Amino acid sequence: MSATLPPTPVAYLAGYPQALRDQVQQLIAAGELGARLHQRYPKAHTVRNERALQEYVGELKSRYLRSTPPLARISYDNQIHVIRNALGTHTTISRVQGLKLKTKREIRIAMMFRTMPEEFLRMIVVHELAHMKERNHDKAFYQLCCHMEPDYHQLEFDLRAYLCWLEAGGQMLWE
Template identity: 50%
Template sequence: MTTLQYLAGYPAHIQQQVSQLLEQGKLAQHLTKRYPHLHDIRTDKALYRYTQDIKNTFLRKSQPVTKVVYDDKLTLSHQALGLHSYVARQQGNKIKAKNEIRISAKLKVVPEAFLRMLVVHELAHLKEKEHNKAFYKLCVYMEPDYHQLEFDLRLYLTLIETKLNPYQVIS
């Protein structure tokens, strides 16, 4: 049985179902049937616009986001697909603060729903720094299917771990 590190917090019966789908070779098919199309947001500029559109729809009055980029250094081994950082720098008598969002470059070739879930997650950190009840309530406000998308993204990560990427672009 494959270790299901991305599903460790889920009940045993869920993990068992996922293991069975993996063993039967049906997990990739399950995801591609549910999410057949990849997004076309490939550049940092497009990612910034995409993020700003979501922010302006749901968090118009929150702090501005100064930078949104795909980051090659965010890896699955660190279990981080996105990173929100608040950077404060002192310049003379002024303190300049920046909110930056970094999204793993591994998410350049996935369904838009997965990218949206992660962008929503990182944007929620503008208002709620901790992963608490208010944080997840905000995530669900911005993306009603947030919890399902998070679970499905974990299924995708499980497939990647077993070297079965259903969205791999063949060149």
């Protein structure tokens, strides 16, 4: 973690103020960002398999979103490539069965979250659960996220900084 990394654009932080992007850029260039994040989040969670993930998501859903429809599937997905795509997905699949329209909802979390700190896993699960009530990333969506996870914005920023670290060639911190 002490090797100096080449400068890299901080694409995951595009919506943040320039001063914050510059600070992350400097920490990446100095090779210090990984160590700081690892110090803030020292341990990976223990939610490693599909069953544990279903229980974890189910507990959060029953605590905050009891009135929403059930989830048909909750899984880690190795097809989601975090660096180029998304952190997780929430999908709704509608099928006609006889005279009825059946809707199934799924949440898929990128495989890299299997070895991340619990705070990052919680942030992405909260984000995907919030989409069950709020489709768009608007004020109501982020209010719901903050209701379920009061530190949502800080966790999202730290996760985005970590993704910038990885894209710059930094090593994975939790395995």
